[in-house]
Structure formats: C-alpha cells, structure tokens
Amino acid sequence: LPASFLGSRQWSSENIADGLALAHVYGCATFWITFTTNPNWPEIQSKLAPGQTAADVPTVIARAFKQRLNLFLNILCK
Incomplete structure (x- = not known):
C-alpha cells in the first residue's frame, strides 16, 4: 500500500x-504527552440522543477533542 x-x-x-x-x-x-478523548466527558454525553453511544456520533467526539486539545495547548504554551 x-x-x-x-x-x-x-x-x-x-x-x-x-x-x-x-x-x-x-x-x-x-x-x-498523550492526549486522548473520554467518551464520558459532559460535552459529549449532553449531545447524545436516548439510546446513542459516543461511538455513534464521531463528529461530536472530534469536536470535543479539538476543543479540549486547544484549551490544553493554550494552557501549556502560556
């Protein structure tokens, strides 16, 4: 490949x-540094419809990860 x-x-x-x-x-x-996503983060759980899991909404996971990563990098680079 x-x-x-x-x-x-x-x-x-x-x-x-x-x-x-x-x-x-x-x-x-x-x-x-390793930075990972926790599917139990409140910003992910609040976007789930009844019966959905975090794996059902990868865009929500990606958005939450990006927001937290940006926050972490801002704090780290101050």
Whole structure:
C-alpha cells in the first residue's frame, strides 16, 4: 500500500524517518504527552440522543477533542 494509506508500512516508514530527522535537528524530546478523548466527558454525553453511544456520533467526539486539545495547548504554551 502507498504512503498515502494511513497505517500502511510505507506510511509508518515515512513517519519514523520524519521523527528521526526532527530528533537529529532539535535533539531528543524532553517529555512526551498523550492526549486522548473520554467518551464520558459532559460535552459529549449532553449531545447524545436516548439510546446513542459516543461511538455513534464521531463528529461530536472530534469536536470535543479539538476543543479540549486547544484549551490544553493554550494552557501549556502560556
């Protein structure tokens, strides 16, 4: 599969190469942050219709993630 196919071997190879190039230029990372979505966040749960789960509304999950990520990055970069 081509590198344009997310998760393919070629895609992984290119991303690893990019990461190694960045480490060469800027040095190794001092710390690593993982930011994930919690489907029980109030802003997700409040948008669900009766009987729906968070997995049924990926756009709501993406929007909540983006809002929280932006807030986190604003706090981190102050």
